[in-house]
Amino acid sequence: HVPDRGIEELTSAPTKRMEDFCPNFDSFVSVPRHVADSDTCQAVMFMFDDLSLTKQYRIHRTTLARFVLLARKGYRDPPYHNWSHAFSVAHFTYLCLKNLRLENYLTPLEYFSFLVASLCHDIDHRGTNNSFENSSGSALSGLYSSEGSVLERHHFSQTVCILNREGCNVFENLSEKEYSAVLDIIRDIILATDLAHHLKIRKDIEAMVSQKKFDVHNQQHRYLLLCLLMTASDLSDQTKVWKNTRQVAKLIYQEFFSLGDKEKSLGKQPAEGMDRDKADIPQLQVNFLNIIAAPVYKAMEQIWPNECGVLCKQIERNISNWKTIRQKLENKEVEKTDRTIFEE
Numbered sequence: 001h002v003p004d005r006g007i008e009e010l011t012s013a014p015t016k017r018m019e020d021f022c023p024n025f026d027s028f029v030s031v032p033r034h035v036a037d038s039d040t041c042q043a044v045m046f047m048f049d050d051l052s053l054t055k056q057y058r059i060h061r062t063t064l065a066r067f068v069l070l071a072r073k074g075y076r077d078p079p080y081h082n083w084s085h086a087f088s089v090a091h092f093t094y095l096c097l098k099n100l101r102l103e104n105y106l107t108p109l110e111y112f113s114f115l116v117a118s119l120c121h122d123i124d125h126r127g128t129n130n131s132f133e134n135s136s137g138s139a140l141s142g143l144y145s146s147e148g149s150v151l152e153r154h155h156f157s158q159t160v161c162i163l164n165r166e167g168c169n170v171f172e173n174l175s176e177k178e179y180s181a182v183l184d185i186i187r188d189i190i191l192a193t194d195l196a197h198h199l200k201i202r203k204d205i206e207a208m209v210s211q212k213k214f215d216v217h218n219q220q221h222r223y224l225l226l227c228l229l230m231t232a233s234d235l236s237d238q239t240k241v242w243k244n245t246r247q248v249a250k251l252i253y254q255e256f257f258s259l260g261d262k263e264k265s266l267g268k269q270p271a272e273g274m275d276r277d278k279a280d281i282p283q284l285q286v287n288f289l290n291i292i293a294a295p296v297y298k299a300m301e302q303i304w305p306n307e308c309g310v311l312c313k314q315i316e317r318n319i320s321n322w323k324t325i326r327q328k329l330e331n332k333e334v335e336k337t338d339r340t341i342f343e344e
């Protein structure tokens with residue numbers, strides 16, 4: 001049951017201007033985590049309107065409001081994989097759609113599906129990961145372990161459930177054929193958020209962007225581009241000002257270490273990055289940003305050098321900030337405490 005008060009507020013509230021949500025709302029320098037939590041659902045509706053999706057697909061206001069409220073309701077409250085993450089990911093997707101002229105690279109249905117998939121890509125996340133779901137023999141692994149990407153298949157299945165709810169289907173005015181195409185695109189995009197999948201295809205992505213031969217008529221190229229952009233959205237906190245990046249890392253390690261504690265209580269040895277007694281956070285972050293995150297935005301920069309340079313520069317600044325903290329810890333200049341790493 002969607003809270004009626006929510007729909008009333010969302011559909012009757014005077015639409016706020018862009019700047020009311022946060023400064024430079026439609027620019028890559030903006031920080032979506034600065035948007036007030038009570039404004040996020042309205043901000044999502046603003047994004048659909050601003051991209052002309054509401055008009056183009058004749059989405060009723062109440063349908064869009066119900067869909068956004070149900071998506072929000074679908075998220076639990078672990079430290080990181082919660083609604084704030086979903087909103088910031090959807091916001092970066094909006095920035096790409098708007099600033100990278102993606103209507104010239106994607107089909108209209110891919111363009112529309114990308115924003116919907118971004119909003120729903122982690123629905124009902126439990127603050128675990130696929131290896132924990134599989135090793136603990138969870139209900140989700142029972143359902144999906146034979147295909148892999150257990151959590152991501154669940155996020156997709158939850159998304160379909162929302163779309164099937166009465167009065168919540170933002171795709172209701174599409175033909176049968178278009179609707180089935182949209183579900184396939186959303187499934188591919190959400191499955192692309194499995195780190196294991198990204199590691200499998202990133203060579204193909206780098207090959208495509210380095211030979212400057214992106215061919216908009218090539219379905220595989222558009223698929224690889226959607227995977228790259230979805231990963232970029234999922235990691236976009238790392239392209240923002242240092243305070244945001246550092247605060248997000250704090251949330252991620254709260255979630256990782258709780259999972260590690262859970263694995264220990266089950267008599268299992270967690271991975272080093274999940275073990276609060278072993279993890280060297282600055283080192284882990286330098287590695288993750290260098291090996292996984294920075295290459296994603298460098299690939300984007302090859303296609304959009306003018307627009308994405310700012311993303312690569314900010315990631316480099318954040319990497320160097322982690323190196324400075326690592327150096328201080330090595331020199332024993334400071335104590336290895338959360339204060340040192342996350343506060344000062």
Ligand SMILES: Cc1nc2ccc(C(=O)NCC(C)C)cc2n2c(-c3cc(OC(C)(C)C)ccc3Cl)nnc12
Nearest residue numbers: 192193194195198231234235238249252273284288292
């Ligand atoms: C700041 C930041 N540090 C991270 C440090 C480690 C890891 C991790 O999973 N390490 C275990 C591996 C290496 C065996 C993830 C991190 N991470 C993510 C993230 C990305 C994901 O997948 C895509 C989006 C496809 C890359 C999926 C889940 C998450 Cl939480 N987002 N931000 C971060």
Ligand SMILES: [Mg+2]
Nearest residue numbers: 121122193194
């Ligand atoms: Mg995920």
Ligand SMILES: [Zn+2]
Nearest residue numbers: 085121122234
């Ligand atoms: Zn995510």
